[in-house]
Structure formats: structure tokens, C-alpha cells
Amino acid sequence: MQTLKARVEAISPLTEFVHKVLLKPQHDAEFSAGHYLQLVLGEKDKRAFSIASSPSRKQELELHIGASGADSYAMQALDHLREAHSNDADVDLEVGLGVSQVRPEQSRPLVLLAGGTGFSYVKSMADYLAEINYDQPVLFYWGVKEEAALYAKAEMEAWADGKTNFQFIPVVENASDDWTGHTGYVHQAVMKDIVSLEPYSVYMAGRFDMIGIVRDDFINHGAQRDFMFADAFAFIK
Numbered sequence: 001m002q003t004l005k006a007r008v009e010a011i012s013p014l015t016e017f018v019h020k021v022l023l024k025p026q027h028d029a030e031f032s033a034g035h036y037l038q039l040v041l042g043e044k045d046k047r048a049f050s051i052a053s054s055p056s057r058k059q060e061l062e063l064h065i066g067a068s069g070a071d072s073y074a075m076q077a078l079d080h081l082r083e084a085h086s087n088d089a090d091v092d093l094e095v096g097l098g099v100s101q102v103r104p105e106q107s108r109p110l111v112l113l114a115g116g117t118g119f120s121y122v123k124s125m126a127d128y129l130a131e132i133n134y135d136q137p138v139l140f141y142w143g144v145k146e147e148a149a150l151y152a153k154a155e156m157e158a159w160a161d162g163k164t165n166f167q168f169i170p171v172v173e174n175a176s177d178d179w180t181g182h183t184g185y186v187h188q189a190v191m192k193d194i195v196s197l198e199p200y201s202v203y204m205a206g207r208f209d210m211i212g213i214v215r216d217d218f219i220n221h222g223a224q225r226d227f228m229f230a231d232a233f234a235f236i237k
């Protein structure tokens with residue numbers, strides 16, 4: 001784990017509820033794709049956010065923060081970042097946390113599964129896998145409630161266009177009549193598309209209640225527990 005001070009370069013909306021934050025650390029940030037950082041609000045108050053950018057971008061860290069409700073965990077973190085930004089002050093970070101970073105050396109086909117802002121965790125891995133020319137299949141599923149939440153759809157379609165072994169599959173829970181893709185829960189779309197998850201490594205992020213359900217359903221669908229990765233596992237039964 002690395003402690004760093006960083007400037008808040010920019011905060012911009014991705015949707016009504018999700019904000020992109022760009023941080024410029026004082027020193028190169030050292031982390032692996034899939035790690036998270038903690039924004040230090042106080043000695044005992046540290047807020048966890050996945051790093052959305054690739055580890056090759058050592059001088060700029062990108063976060064995607066989903067925040068609604070004035071007093072929510074995420075909104076307080078966002079307020080802290082906004083205040084530092086307007087005062088041109090540093091924020092304190094702990095970088096390189098978690099045990100669910102991508103493991104390309106295992107050389108297995110991958111399912112990258114994101115629910116909502118869990119996208120941030122998976123995005124770093126997707127960019128990194130493209131940079132290292134990962135040669136196994138990579139299936140990137142992104143589930144959202146409404147189509148409007150797919151703020152990086154075009155970017156991920158371009159990511160998949162570049163490689164024959166990469167696929168991007170957006171899944172909308174409450175789709176409009178115009179939507180022609182998968183609907184419902186994102187992990188159910190995975191189980192529709194893939195007969196058995198036995199050969200796959202699965203990396204996932206999303207709401208804690210979602211992750212518990214996905215873990216159990218995927219194990220029933222052939223996934224091996226040793227090849228399922230989520231930092232949320234540390235927080236749930």
C-alpha cells in the first residue's frame with residue numbers, strides 16, 4: 001500500500017448520479033489493474049473507490065463515484081474532493097489496495113462483470129488487458145438499471161472493436177422498447193450466454209447484495225471459487 005497526496009484536477013458528471021474524478025498524485029502511483037484506493041477523510045474515516053484508469057497511467061488516477069443523497073458515504077467523499085478542488089488543496093490517498101486485481105499470468109478466458117458503478121473496477125482491467133495484448137477471450141458484461149447509465153458504451157464498443165477475442169455486452173435491467181440487447185440482471189445474461197463457467201476466471205464488482213447472489217449462482221453454473229475475484233467478498237458472508 002502506498003500513501004500519496006494528490007491534487008484534484010477535475011470533477012465532471014458522467015450521468016445525473018455518477019461523477020468522474022481526475023487526481024494528479026505528487027508521485028507516480030503504483031497499483032495493479034483492479035486495485036482500489038482509499039480517500040482519507042480522517043484517521044479512522046477512509047472511503048474506498050476502485051481506480052478506473054490503467055496502472056500504466058501512473059500520473060493521473062481516474063475515479064467514477066456514484067453519489068446520490070446528501071449524506072451518503074459517496075456524497076461526503078465527493079464533497080471532500082470538491083472542497084479540495086476549489087481550494088487547490090491536496091487530498092490524502094492510500095493506493096494499491098485489494099486482492100482482486102487481474103491475473104493475466106493464469107492465462108484463462110475471463111468474464112469481467114460490472115453492476116452499475118462497479119464499471120470502474122472492470123474498466124481498469126479492460127484497458128490493461130488491451131495494452132498487454134491479452135490473447136484469451138475477455139467477455140465484459142456491464143449491467144445497469146436504465147440505458148442512460150451506460151455512460152461509456154461507445155468507448156467500450158471501440159475497445160471491443162479493436163480485438164477479435166474481446167466482447168462488450170451491455171445489459172439493461174429495465175429496458176425501453178427500443179433496446180435490442182440483453183435485459184434483466186447482468187449475471188443472468190452471462191448464464192444465458194455461457195453454458196458452463198468452469199473454464200473462466202470471473203472478476204466482479206457491484207452492490208454487495210448483488211455480489212453474494214452472483215457468487216452463489218455462478219458456482220451453481222460451474223464457476224470455481226478459486227477463480228472468482230471480488231473485493232466485496234471481504235465484506236459479505
Ligand SMILES: Cc1cc2nc3c(=O)[nH]c(=O)nc-3n(C[C@H](O)[C@H](O)[C@H](O)COP(=O)(O)OP(=O)(O)OC[C@H]3O[C@@H](n4cnc5c(N)ncnc54)[C@H](O)[C@@H]3O)c2cc1C
Nearest residue numbers: 049050066115116117118143144145173185186206207210
Ligand atoms: C473496494 C470497493 C470499491 C468500491 N469502488 C466504488 C467506486 O469506485 N465507485 C462507486 O460509486 N462505488 C464504489 N464502491 C461501492 C459499491 O461498489 C457501489 O455501491 C456499487 O457498485 C453501486 O452499484 P449501483 O448502485 O451503481 O448499481 P445498481 O444501479 O443498483 O445496479 C446495477 C446492476 O447491478 C445488478 N444488480 C443490482 N442489484 C442486484 C441484485 N440484488 N441481484 C442481481 N443483480 C443485481 C443488475 O444487473 C443492475 O442492473 C466500492 C465498494 C468497495 C467495497
